[in-house]
Structure formats: C-alpha cells, structure tokens
Amino acid sequence: MEKQEKEKIIIKKYPNRRLYDTKKSTYVTLKEVAEMIKKGYEVEVIDVKSGENVTAFILTQIILEETRKNSSFLPVSLLHLIIRYGENVLSEFFDKYLELTIKNYLTYKSTVDEQFKKWLELGMDLSTMGQKAMLDFFNLKPPFDFSSSQEQSAEEES
Numbered sequence: 268m269e270k271q272e273k274e275k276i277i278i279k280k281y282p283n284r285r286l287y288d289t290k291k292s293t294y295v296t297l298k299e300v301a302e303m304i305k306k307g308y309e310v311e312v313i314d315v316k317s318g319e320n321v322t323a324f325i326l327t328q329i330i331l332e333e334t335r336k337n338s339s340f341l342p343v344s345l346l347h348l349i350i351r352y353g354e355n356v357l358s359e360f361f362d363k364y365l366e367l368t369i370k371n372y373l374t375y376k377s378t379v380d381e382q383f384k385k386w387l388e389l390g391m392d393l394s395t396m397g398q399k400a401m402l403d404f405f406n407l408k409p410p411f412d413f414s415s416s417q418e419q420s421a422e423e424e425s
Contacts, residue, residue, distance in 0.1 A: 275309040280325065282316050301329045 279287040334340035
C-alpha cells in the first residue's frame with residue numbers, strides 16, 4: 268500500500284541563511300526540513316531576495332550534514348570521479364538512473380515486507396499449508412509423461 272502524497276511545504280530562505288516554514292509560520296533548521304521530508308512532505312525552498320528556487324541546494328546541504336555525521340556517504344573514489352568529470356555526468360546519472368533505481372528498490376522492499384508480514388500473520392498455518400502444497404506438487408504429472416495417456420487409450424480400445 269502506497270502512502271498518500273502529502274502537500275508541498277514552501278520554505279523561504281532569507282539572506283541570513285535562516286529558513287522559514289510558511290505553513291507553520293516559524294523558522295526551521297535543516298534538521299527539521301529533513302524530518303518533514305522523512306514524514307513524506309515535499310518541500311520547495313525559495314530564496315526571498317532573488318525569488319530563485321534553491322531546493323536542490325538546500326537538500327544537498329542536508330545530505331552533506333548527514334554525511335558529516337556518518338563520514339561515509341559516498342566513497343572518496345566516487346567523489347574524485349564526480350569532480351574529475353564534472354557535474355554533467357553526475358546530474359545525468361541522478362536524473363536518469365538513481366531516482367528510478369531507488370524508487371524501484373523501495374517498491375520491491377515494500378512488496379517483500381508486505382509478503383513477509385502476511386507469512387508471519389499466518390503463523391503455524393504456514394507449515395501445514397507448506398506441507399499441503401508439497402503434497403499437491405508431488406501429485407502433479409510430469410508435463411511430458413505419455414505413459415498415463417497410453418494406458419488410458421489402451422483401456423479405451425479394450
């Protein structure tokens with residue numbers, strides 16, 4: 268089951284680097300913006316002075332802050348490649364491949380989690396269902412087993 272998309276929150280970025288949540292009419296930190304996103308909200312950050320959409324910059328800043336805590340977000344060798352080959356390679360990769368890959372992974376993960384939850388809910392019934400399925404499986408005729416059809420035709424001829 269997919270989450271319903273929540274509304275977009277407009278955040279204003281002031282020249283003093285402060286961020287203002289227009290929905291709650293309060294200043295917020297990068298950490299609070301990250302929490303909004305984790306809760307499923309879309310955010311759009313607008314620079315008050317220029318009117319420019321600076322969402323990508325702020326989201327990158329959030330990721331960099333997280334990286335500083337963990338110190339292993341991206342391997343150093345990958346960072347070297349990004350710098351060496353420029354932003355075009357990076358933006359093309361993120362635009363075309365990474366977003367789709369992550370979405371597919373999350374969909375797959377959700378499906379597996381749901382299936383696993385169903386199995387857990389079945390509990391002990393799973394073992395009896397498994398035994399029944401195996402018995403049914405062993406009772407199946409091989410797809411190219413012509414011996415039974417030859418026996419039937421011999422009986423019909425008699």
